[in-house]
Amino acid sequence: MLPPFRVFWWNAARYVRRHRLLALANILGIALGIAVYLAIRIANESASRAFAASVDLVAGRAHLEIRGDVDERLWPEVARQPDVAAVTGILETIVALPDRPGDYLRLTGVDVFTALPFQTYCLAVGGNAPGDASWFSHPGQIAVTAEFAQKRGLHVGSELRGVVDGRSQTFTVSAIVEPGETPVNDSHFAAIDIGWMQELLRRPGKLSALQILLRDPQQIDSATAALQKVAPGLTVAPPARRSAQVGKMIAAFQLNLTALSMVSLLVGVFLIYNTVSASVARRRVQIGILRALGLSAVQVRGLFLGEALLYAIPGVLLGALGGVALARLLTGTVQQTISALYALVTVDRLWLSPQQFAVATFFGIGTALVGAWSPAADAARVEPVDALRRGTEKPREVSSANRWWLAGLAVLVAGALCGWLALSGWPPWLAFGGALAVLVAAACFAPLALRAASAIGIWLGGRTLLPASRRLLRSLCRNAITVGALAAAVAMFIALVVMVFSFRRSLEAWIGKGIIADLFIAPAANQTLGLNSYLPPEAIAWLRARPEVLAADTFRERPVSVNGAQAVMVVLDGAYRHNLTFLEADDTPAMARVFAGDAAVVTEPFSRKYRVHAGDAVVVETPRGPVELPIAGVYADYSRDQGILMVGTHWFAKYWDDTRAMSAAVYLRPGASASALEDDFRAAFADADQFAIHSSRALRTGVMHVFDQTFAITEVLRTVSIIVAIAGVFLSMTVMVVERRRELALLRALGGTPGYVGGLVFTEAGLLGCTAAILGVLAGIPLAMVLTWIVNPAFFGWTIQLSLPWAVLLSTPLWTTAAALGAAWWPARIARRVEIAEALHEE
Numbered sequence: 104m105l106p107p108f109r110v111f112w113w114n115a116a117r118y119v120r121r122h123r124l125l126a127l128a129n130i131l132g133i134a135l136g137i138a139v140y141l142a143i144r145i146a147n148e149s150a151s152r153a154f155a156a157s158v159d160l161v162a163g164r165a166h167l168e169i170r171g172d173v174d175e176r177l178w179p180e181v182a183r184q185p186d187v188a189a190v191t192g193i194l195e196t197i198v199a200l201p202d203r204p205g206d207y208l209r210l211t212g213v214d215v216f217t218a219l220p221f222q223t224y225c226l227a228v229g230g231n232a233p234g235d236a237s238w239f240s241h242p243g244q245i246a247v248t249a250e251f252a253q254k255r256g257l258h259v260g261s262e263l264r265g266v267v268d269g270r271s272q273t274f275t276v277s278a279i280v281e282p283g284e285t286p287v288n289d290s291h292f293a294a295i296d297i298g299w300m301q302e303l304l305r306r307p308g309k310l311s312a313l314q315i316l317l318r319d320p321q322q323i324d325s326a327t328a329a330l331q332k333v334a335p336g337l338t339v340a341p342p343a344r345r346s347a348q349v350g351k352m353i354a355a356f357q358l359n360l361t362a363l364s365m366v367s368l369l370v371g372v373f374l375i376y377n378t379v380s381a382s383v384a385r386r387r388v389q390i391g392i393l394r395a396l397g398l399s400a401v402q403v404r405g406l407f408l409g410e411a412l413l414y415a416i417p418g419v420l421l422g423a424l425g426g427v428a429l430a431r432l433l434t435g436t437v438q439q440t441i442s443a444l445y446a447l448v449t450v451d452r453l454w455l456s457p458q459q460f461a462v463a464t465f466f467g468i469g470t471a472l473v474g475a476w477s478p479a480a481d482a483a484r485v486e487p488v489d490a491l492r493r494g495t496e497k498p499r500e501v502s503s504a505n506r507w508w509l510a511g512l513a514v515l516v517a518g519a520l521c522g523w524l525a526l527s528g529w530p531p532w533l534a535f536g537g538a539l540a541v542l543v544a545a546a547c548f549a550p551l552a553l554r555a556a557s558a559i560g561i562w563l564g565g566r567t568l569l570p571a572s573r574r575l576l577r578s579l580c581r582n583a584i585t586v587g588a589l590a591a592a593v594a595m596f597i598a599l600v601v602m603v604f605s606f607r608r609s610l611e612a613w614i615g616k617g618i619i620a621d622l623f624i625a626p627a628a629n630q631t632l633g634l635n636s637y638l639p640p641e642a643i644a645w646l647r648a649r650p651e652v653l654a655a656d657t658f659r660e661r662p663v664s665v666n667g668a669q670a671v672m673v674v675l676d677g678a679y680r681h682n683l684t685f686l687e688a689d690d691t692p693a694m695a696r697v698f699a700g701d702a703a704v705v706t707e708p709f710s711r712k713y714r715v716h717a718g719d720a721v722v723v724e725t726p727r728g729p730v731e732l733p734i735a736g737v738y739a740d741y742s743r744d745q746g747i748l749m750v751g752t753h754w755f756a757k758y759w760d761d762t763r764a765m766s767a768a769v770y771l772r773p774g775a776s777a778s779a780l781e782d783d784f785r786a787a788f789a790d791a792d793q794f795a796i797h798s799s800r801a802l803r804t805g806v807m808h809v810f811d812q813t814f815a816i817t818e819v820l821r822t823v824s825i826i827v828a829i830a831g832v833f834l835s836m837t838v839m840v841v842e843r844r845r846e847l848a849l850l851r852a853l854g855g856t857p858g859y860v861g862g863l864v865f866t867e868a869g870l871l872g873c874t875a876a877i878l879g880v881l882a883g884i885p886l887a888m889v890l891t892w893i894v895n896p897a898f899f900g901w902t903i904q905l906s907l908p909w910a911v912l913l914s915t916p917l918w919t920t921a922a923a924l925g926a927a928w929w930p931a932r933i934a935r936r937v938e939i940a941e942a943l944h945e946e
Contacts, residue, residue: 129414191221193297211295661674879915
């Protein structure tokens with residue numbers, strides 16, 4: 104019996120060493136796919152872990168927390184509960200640091216006496232210390248983390264200027280937060296005395312949460328039920344649930360990025376298939392000899408699967424290194440998107456875990472094995488007698504490829520079913536089944552596309568076009584795989600371009616109708632740190648008192664429990680400006696009910712998520728208990744994919760003792776000057792530089808900038824998928840040159856010049872590239888429909904009107920064909936340099 108390892112080393116490993124260029128192309132293809140997938144996974148997990156770390160640091164050892172607009176008079180009542188061992192209060196806010204644009208502190212007011220049992224960190228005392236009289240007698244004494252202080256050159260006694268709700272405040276660093284029993288993983292955490300925090304926020308007697316230690320943590324369910332009776336309208340839950348809720352909100356965003364990153368791995372399957380197929384075809388005689396010497400079919404299959412692993416293992420290692428590097432670039436984009444749409448988060452460090460690399464390794468090796476499985480199976484079926492008969496495999500290969508379109512139709516039917524199920528209440532991820540079906544179907548129709556291209560080339564004729572067109576069909580199966588890979592990448596490129604273009608057009612129409620005020624005024628921190636700061640009441644009063652101001656409508660949002668789940672509630676004060684696009688019910692009577700305090704309206708994502716429509720009602724948890732709220736209508740909105748419940752101040756004031764607003768929309772009387780009002784506002788308020796004041800046009804521009812940031816990451820995904828696909832053309836043409844060395848040498852011996860031989864390679868590459876580009880564009884449009892009409896509604900609840908960027912659609916075949924010709928330069932160079940005598944020599 105032949106020793107398996109020695110056979111593998113003599114046969115597969117030696118073949119890989121002799122064709123280093125092919126091996127390198129495969130390794131880089133897998134490495135690119137792994138790098139993109141791993142980078143997206145690391146960036147997503149780093150953002151999620153960073154938010155969870157901020158929650159854990161504030162919550163400390165607490166088993167439960169009561170969260171919402173908490174009256175501090177509830178504190179002693181909670182402490183008297185028999186299940187409660189200890190309780191402390193906290194008050195939280197975000198402090199912008201204007202001297203360091205974009206920087207901030209997550210400031211937490213704590214009671215230093217009752218908080219000790221909860222703290223997982225230590226305060227390194229220097230100068231004024233928590234517990235000393237100065238911590239209470241002087242406002243603005245804060246403790247910051249050691250990492251925050253070190254990066255910004257701060258020390259005990261340093262002063263720091265911050266802005267809270269549009270008001271400037273000078274803070275003094277009086278202590279350093281250092282690790283206790285757990286690391287301090289949120290460098291932006293800072294602590295202040297809770298009394299001074301209430302003064303700073305002008306919220307006397309108010310808390311963000313009460314944190315609770317239980318006497319018996321095993322009785323958490325009964326304790327939660329008892330505390331909920333004491334605190335109606337407030338959320339009673341373990342602190343970890345907050346990070347879990349944010350995780351659920353951003354799960355759809357992260358899943359979409361991960362799914363898009365998998366496209367590169369899909370193209371990698373095609374690359375491996377091409378290479379191993381060529382390896383099987385070239386070594387067919389060797390396979391027959393090995394079978395005659397006693398190598399079993401299973402061992403032959405293992406031989407070629409092992410060859411695929413020779414590409415996969417270094418590809419995975421290289422991809423892991425590239426993934427970490429790429430993650431450093433992508434994390435900033437992911438962080439900005441999550442902060443703008445979901446919750447403020449800053450990623451101070453990448454979160455790397457063995458599980459991430461294990462999953463990436465699994466996908467990398469799986470990509471190689473899936474791509475190599477079919478050609479390895481073909482090799483296992485080779486009979487020793489047939490191996491010496493040249494060409495016996497071609498009819499079978501061509502016959503098989505000719506029937507691929509039937510599989511393509513079946514896949515499309517399955518994809519349509521997946522899309523229908525995703526929109527009918529089944530798991531949203533089924534929508535990706537529809538997208539995958541379009542990509543696979545495009546590959547299945549590649550043989551038909553090649554036959555059409557070959558027929559057109561033969562009809563046009565030409566010195567190189569005619570023979571190149573005929574050669575397309577000689578390796579129909581392998582060429583179809585190449586065309587399918589490139590078509591899939593082009594289809595994904597087109598689909599992403601069309602989806603983003605359509606989304607942008609829909610968004611432009613939405614903001615064109617919705618943003619109509621003359622000026623918008625808000626704390627500047629809200630632009631970079633999310634909606635966390637409030638306008639001073641005196642600023643709103645000043646605006647409404649100005650004679651040139653027709654109206655100053657205010658806006659705020661806050662989290663709220665609706666039907667037992669977390670949602671976003673928007674509170675409006677003013678009048679309806681006919682700036683909303685309603686999908687259900689008439690807008691005027693619906694908004695009249697909202698401002699009268701009789702009902703609410705909801706966004707389309709909210710309607711889809713909670714399955715409510717005009718005429719239904721939802722149950723909202725308020726400080727005065729659960730309240731049933733009728734829904735008067737549903738309107739289009741693209742600002743929050745988790746949905747919005749919009750109410751008027753009349754209804755809100757019945758249940759919440761909070762009149763704060765986050766922004767004001769100012770409407771001027773005819774002839775009034777917006778710039779003059781802006782100048783007067785800045786002159787009236789000493790800290791007016793801490794306010795963002797925008798015209799309608801400037802705000803629209805800012806919204807579109809956020810949109811561009813959100814979709815910036817798709818540029819990376821599109822670029823990588825095209826690079827990998829072009830590598831497929833390079834690989835295919837290189838394989839063709841290597842496989843047909845004897846044929847090319849024979850052409851040279853019969854009088855063909857090196858230029859003619861190189862021209863054949865270029866022409867064939869151009870045909871492959873052009874065919875794949877046209878097929879990719881034709882597949883990209885239905886794929887864009889799936890992403891726009893199925894994936895987006897299933898995951899985000901948005902309705903997007905499909906718009907086609909004709910300039911991109913028409914130019915794609917041109918640059919794709921040019922890229923394919925560029926990829927053929929090196930294979931053509933090899934073909935021109937074929938040594939006639941050596942290539943014609945039979946081994």
